[in-house]
Amino acid sequence: MTLLVLILLALLCYSYFSLRLLFSLRKVPAAHWSSRFSSARILWARWTGAELKFLLDAHGRLGPIVLVGPQDLSVSSYQDGIRKVYDAGFPKSASFYSMFRYYRTCNTFTSLGRSEHGIRRRRTAALYSKSALMRSKHLCEVTDCIVYGRLLPRLEVLLAGCDTGRMDGLDLSYRICADYLSSFLFGYCNSTNFLSFSSNEKAELNRDDSLELWRVHYENLSCREAFFVQELPGLYRLLKALRTNLLPRKYSEATEFLENWMSAMIDKADRTITLRQSKGLTLEAKDDPVVYEATKEAVKKDSPHLNLKAQRMQIESEMFDHVSASREVLGLVLGYALWYLANHPDAQQRIHAELEEHQIDMRSPSHHHQAPNALDRPSQLDSLPYLRAVIDECLRMRPTSTPLPRITPPDRSVSVAGIDNIPPNTRINSFQWFVHRDPTKWENVNDWDPERWLSMDRKSGQKHGREDVLWPFASGPRMCLGNHLTYYFMQHVLAAICSRFVLAALPHNERQCTPGSPEDELPITVVLRG
Numbered sequence: 001m002t003l004l005v006l007i008l009l010a011l012l013c014y015s016y017f018s019l020r021l022l023f024s025l026r027k028v029p030a031a032h033w034s035s036r037f038s039s040a041r042i043l044w045a046r047w048t049g050a051e052l053k054f055l056l057d058a059h060g061r062l063g064p065i066v067l068v069g070p071q072d073l074s075v076s077s078y079q080d081g082i083r084k085v086y087d088a089g090f091p092k093s094a095s096f097y098s099m100f101r102y103y104r105t106c107n108t109f110t111s112l113g114r115s116e117h118g119i120r121r122r123r124t125a126a127l128y129s130k131s132a133l134m135r136s137k138h139l140c141e142v143t144d145c146i147v148y149g150r151l152l153p154r155l156e157v158l159l160a161g162c163d164t165g166r167m168d169g170l171d172l173s174y175r176i177c178a179d180y181l182s183s184f185l186f187g188y189c190n191s192t193n194f195l196s197f198s199s200n201e202k203a204e205l206n207r208d209d210s211l212e213l214w215r216v217h218y219e220n221l222s223c224r225e226a227f228f229v230q231e232l233p234g235l236y237r238l239l240k241a242l243r244t245n246l247l248p249r250k251y252s253e254a255t256e257f258l259e260n261w262m263s264a265m266i267d268k269a270d271r272t273i274t275l276r277q278s279k280g281l282t283l284e285a286k287d288d289p290v291v292y293e294a295t296k297e298a299v300k301k302d303s304p305h306l307n308l309k310a311q312r313m314q315i316e317s318e319m320f321d322h323v324s325a326s327r328e329v330l331g332l333v334l335g336y337a338l339w340y341l342a343n344h345p346d347a348q349q350r351i352h353a354e355l356e357e358h359q360i361d362m363r364s365p366s367h368h369h370q371a372p373n374a375l376d377r378p379s380q381l382d383s384l385p386y387l388r389a390v391i392d393e394c395l396r397m398r399p400t401s402t403p404l405p406r407i408t409p410p411d412r413s414v415s416v417a418g419i420d421n422i423p424p425n426t427r428i429n430s431f432q433w434f435v436h437r438d439p440t441k442w443e444n445v446n447d448w449d450p451e452r453w454l455s456m457d458r459k460s461g462q463k464h465g466r467e468d469v470l471w472p473f474a475s476g477p478r479m480c481l482g483n484h485l486t487y488y489f490m491q492h493v494l495a496a497i498c499s500r501f502v503l504a505a506l507p508h509n510e511r512q513c514t515p516g517s518p519e520d521e522l523p524i525t526v527v528l529r530g
């Protein structure tokens, strides 16, 4: 009898809340006839990897805000939609895995509330600010080492025909980005050295430093079954309690591999710090584990209640978030930048001409050419409009299909994209694609054309009232931390390559694969600039 009453009460509560939701979101057009009372259709789209396609169609038919589940919305307009959600700093969903969090066993990071998130962000934010990066000797030396000590020699090998004569721009980019970010975090002497291997040497790679091995495990973390943890966490937990784990074995193997890998990186950085502290060794700026050390000190200060193991877990998780940008975003965008340039020799020539016009000699590391009173190289490169336009255009085209879900605040209703009274705890998502690839916002939307950025008035026109804005790093308090580092690095790499070489695109099998996925390949070759 008591059980029956409880079930009835539960049903009544459920109906009451469902009706309230139905009522409050009734003005939002539904993407599918079932979306008002069930999430089945959007879950199916997410499971099959067709969410973006499904939503593009829905927005095309129904406008800038659509209902995809009883408490799940998608928004595509920038000024009255995306800005209201992201600039206001709505939190991330508890179950949704951040694209930058792979320490899945680290419970402290499963859902960071606003204040925890603020604490975590403050640990490293100052190091990633534009002014800090521009004056960083560490970054300047690391950039020289990676570009002149690893990247250009790698291209020279290709040029000399010692190799197959062809390389995958994406593979090259993943290698250089991992080496670069790990140098920035842990010091050059402790970085990965993925760039010393080329993709056609895969078979003989040493298991310890193989990008391929790292990448396979990294991909396994985003395996299809991770969908259950992300989208149906209740079901996942229930089945797990019943001893049915929906995650495959390769997932736990990948977690273990990557945790061990990160732990080894941190051990190396710790040894460098110990050498400096106990033996008084003076480190070259490039070898300083700058970001790691700052994070370690910050965690000690802001989380004294945690034991050493838990503190270490936080540090490892934080570092992994940063390194993973090399695979998720920076690697993808730089790889495609090489590909777009390889397909547009005119753009390469224009970068070269712009460097000459501003007398920036990129043939050797920055400290070789430092004239007294001259602007330092990072500032010089940062002032080049065409180079900037090239990078902006690459960021418009990629990345594109990462969901960025947010949850409306738990304590109030909000208005988004012309809809008032959106109830608390409603999921709202947008894709960068909606901003960057909407043919009603951009001319020739799918053409790679840096010129469009030169004709735009950056200072006055960038954000005010416009829909054709650049939004690759999201916005608001959870905006990407690495946006200035991205420009810094891409400016140096593209300028150095265009000064010495001409990239050419090789015939490309147009495969239907996700850009940046293991199946994707961007074949290029190089010739010496005449």
Ligand code: HEM
Pocket (backbone or CB within 6 Å): 098, 099, 100, 121, 181, 321, 322, 323, 325, 329, 330, 333, 398, 399, 403, 404, 405, 472, 473, 474, 477, 478, 479, 480, 481, 482, 483, 485, 486
């Ligand atoms: C092409 C380059 C990059 C793109 C397009 C990009 C994009 C993004 C986006 C869209 C977010 C927000 C994610 C969300 O809200 O769910 C984000 C966050 C973040 N990014 Fe980037 N990113 C790039 C490079 C980097 C680099 C180089 C780093 C650092 C090494 C980095 C570190 C981070 C971190 C730590 C966060 C989390 C920020 C927070 O939660 O406060 N990113 N990035």
